[in-house]
Amino acid sequence: MAAERRHAQMNSYSDIELFSLATQFQPANYIELLSTSSVSTLVGCGQLCNQNVKCRTFDYDSYSFMCRLFEGAVETGSLVPSGSSTSLVGAVRFQPNLFAAFGQDCVQCTNSRYLICSSSNNNTCQCPENTIWNGVKCKNQGYEDANCSNNQWCRQDVEYRCNNMxxxxxxxxxxxxxxxxxxxxxxxxxxxxxxxxxxxxxxxxxxxxxxxxxxxxxxxxxxxxxxxxxxxxxx
Structure with missing residues (x-):
C-alpha cells in the first residue's frame, strides 16, 4: 500500500521517516524483531530505536503504547495494514554520508550510530552485525531464500520457518x-x-x-x- 511519509528529527543522530497510520511492519524474517516494550510516546519509541545500533525500523501504537524494534530495514520488509488505527511505522533514513568512515581507523567512528569498531579488521570502522557493505553503505544481509550472490550477503544463522508447517x-x-x-x-x-x-x-x-x-x-x-x-x- 502507498505510504504517506513524514519526517521527524528524533535527535541529532537519526533522521526518522514516519509512515501513515493504521500500518505495522512485517519483517522479511521475524528473527529481525529486536524487542517489544511499553513506551509512552512515539518519540520515546524512536529514541529507543536510535539508541540500538541494530535498529533500522520500528512500529508504535499510541493506544496500547507498544513499541517494537526491528533490525530489518523498511525496504527489506513490508508495511502491512494494522488492526489498530493508532499504529504507525518509523524507519531510520540511512544516507551514504553517514558511512563515510567505513574502513578507516576506529577513531573515526567513535560513538557512531552507524558503524562499529572491528578489532578483527585491523581496528577499522565496519558494518554492524547482520549488515554488509555494498560499496556505498551498510545494508541488511538477506537470507538463503533471497537470491544472495554469495554467502557474505546471506545470514547463516537462520533456518526456514513458517508457522507450524x-x-x-x-x-x-x-x-x-x-x-x-x-x-x-x-x-x-x-x-x-x-x-x-x-x-x-x-x-x-x-x-x-x-x-x-x-x-x-x-x-x-x-x-x-x-x-x-x-x-x-x-x-
Whole structure:
C-alpha cells in the first residue's frame, strides 16, 4: 500500500521517516524483531530505536503504547495494514554520508550510530552485525531464500520457518491454488497464511533477480524432487 511519509528529527543522530497510520511492519524474517516494550510516546519509541545500533525500523501504537524494534530495514520488509488505527511505522533514513568512515581507523567512528569498531579488521570502522557493505553503505544481509550472490550477503544463522508447517527443500508439483512473485520465502509463507484454502506452498528463487515465484497449493499432493532453489512447506 502507498505510504504517506513524514519526517521527524528524533535527535541529532537519526533522521526518522514516519509512515501513515493504521500500518505495522512485517519483517522479511521475524528473527529481525529486536524487542517489544511499553513506551509512552512515539518519540520515546524512536529514541529507543536510535539508541540500538541494530535498529533500522520500528512500529508504535499510541493506544496500547507498544513499541517494537526491528533490525530489518523498511525496504527489506513490508508495511502491512494494522488492526489498530493508532499504529504507525518509523524507519531510520540511512544516507551514504553517514558511512563515510567505513574502513578507516576506529577513531573515526567513535560513538557512531552507524558503524562499529572491528578489532578483527585491523581496528577499522565496519558494518554492524547482520549488515554488509555494498560499496556505498551498510545494508541488511538477506537470507538463503533471497537470491544472495554469495554467502557474505546471506545470514547463516537462520533456518526456514513458517508457522507450524513442515519445511522441505523439494518441489511440490500440482495442486496449485494461485501463484505470484514474492521477495522471499517468508512473504510467500505470509501469503499462504492469509488464505484459508492454502495447505502447502512452494517458493522458487530466481537467480539474479530480487524476487522468486510463490505457488500456493490446496494440498501437498505427492512428493517432489530436490531442486536447487526450491523450498516447500505443508501442514
Amino acid at each position: 513442515t519445511i522441505i527443500k523439494t518441489d511440490l508439483p500440482g495442486n496449485d491454488l494461485m501463484w505470484n512473485t514474492t521477495a522471499n520465502f517468508s512473504m510467500c509463507c505470509s501469503w499462504c497464511g492469509n488464505h484459508s484454502d492454502c495447505k502447502a506452498f512452494t517458493w522458487i528463487s530466481s537467480p539474479g533477480m530480487s524476487f522468486g515465484m510463490c505457488y500456493l497449493k490446496w494440498s501437498r499432493g505427492g512428493g517432489g524432487t530436490i531442486n536447487p532453489g526450491y523450498i516447500s512447506a505443508y501442514y
